Amino acid sequence: MRTPVVAGNWKMNGSRDSIGELLAGLKSQLESMTLEAEVLLCPPAIYIPQVLEAVAGTGLGVGGQNAAAQENGAFTGETSPSFLADFGCSHVILGHSERRQIFHETDSLIAEKFILAQAQNLTPILCVGETQQEREADETFNVVSRQLLAVIDAAGVNALGNAIVAYEPVWAIGTGLTATPEQAQDVHAAIRQLVAERDQSLADQLRILYGGSVKASNAQTLFSCKDIDGGLIGGASLDAEDFAAICQAANK
Numbered sequence: 121m122r123t124p125v126v127a128g129n130w131k132m133n134g135s136r137d138s139i140g141e142l143l144a145g146l147k148s149q150l151e152s153m154t155l156e157a158e159v160l161l162c163p164p165a166i167y168i169p170q171v172l173e174a175v176a177g178t179g180l181g182v183g184g185q186n187a188a189a190q191e192n193g194a195f196t197g198e199t200s201p202s203f204l205a206d207f208g209c210s211h212v213i214l215g216h217s218e219r220r221q222i223f224h225e226t227d228s229l230i231a232e233k234f235i236l237a238q239a240q241n242l243t244p245i246l247c248v249g250e251t252q253q254e255r256e257a258d259e260t261f262n263v264v265s266r267q268l269l270a271v272i273d274a275a276g277v278n279a280l281g282n283a284i285v286a287y288e289p290v291w292a293i294g295t296g297l298t299a300t301p302e303q304a305q306d307v308h309a310a311i312r313q314l315v316a317e318r319d320q321s322l323a324d325q326l327r328i329l330y331g332g333s334v335k336a337s338n339a340q341t342l343f344s345c346k347d348i349d350g351g352l353i354g355g356a357s358l359d360a361e362d363f364a365a366i367c368q369a370a371n372k
């Protein structure tokens with residue numbers, strides 16, 4: 121039995137005031153709920169201390185949205201994975217499609233980041249997913265396999281024992297388009313199969329999240345698919361009521 125995970129990716133949004141309000145709203149919504157999911161919040165790096173302080177004792181986890189591929193040194197503007205760990209983050213999102221597309225992060229760079237993050241005892245949330253063009257060219261599984269194998273080849277399959285995979289079709293991120301439960305389930309099953317070919321018990325335990333325009337209204341149908349173990353939520357994680365409803369939709 122895999123514990124579901126719901127992670128909120130706040131992206132580059134918020135201010136001290138708006139984050140304070142969001143956290144207060146979220147805490148009051150979640151207080152009255154019985155949740156089965158592990159819930160994580162991934163704020164912009166500079167707001168991590170504010171979020172950590174506010175969620176202390178609530179059971180909510182905090183993660184980074186990205187981390188450097190180096191530990192320390194002359195890398196102006198970067199956030200070391202050791203900084204995230206030092207402040208008390210438990211997770212870090214790596215390989216988000218915005219990092220791959222806008223910041224030109226490659227599969228091999230993401231694999232390096234993955235290894236360094238794990239060395240700091242952070243659990244990577246490794247994002248994989250195809251573009252619209254790749255889906256239309258029937259390349260979905262080739263792309264997702266390539267992205268996943270880059271990490272497996274560099275870190276070893278056992279490294280997935282302390283990782284979460286997020287399948288995020290690029291065409292569904294922030295667009296309002298959601299993969300159908302069948303489309304999502306097919307890719308999730310293929311990801312699990314790829315891992316099972318290397319280690320069956322690891323594959324059985326691996327949490328694979330779906331991300332791409334998940335809302336309170338479609339979360340339950342997606343999360344009830346056999347190989348979908350929760351979600352990585354962008355836009356809807358900025359609304360306390362919507363995000364809490366999505367967390368509740370992960371109850372089996």
Ligand code: PEP
Pocket residue numbers: 129288292293294295296331332333334352353354355356
């Ligand atoms: C994301 O940024 O990871 C994401 C899934 O965004 P959205 O939910 O807004 O599509």
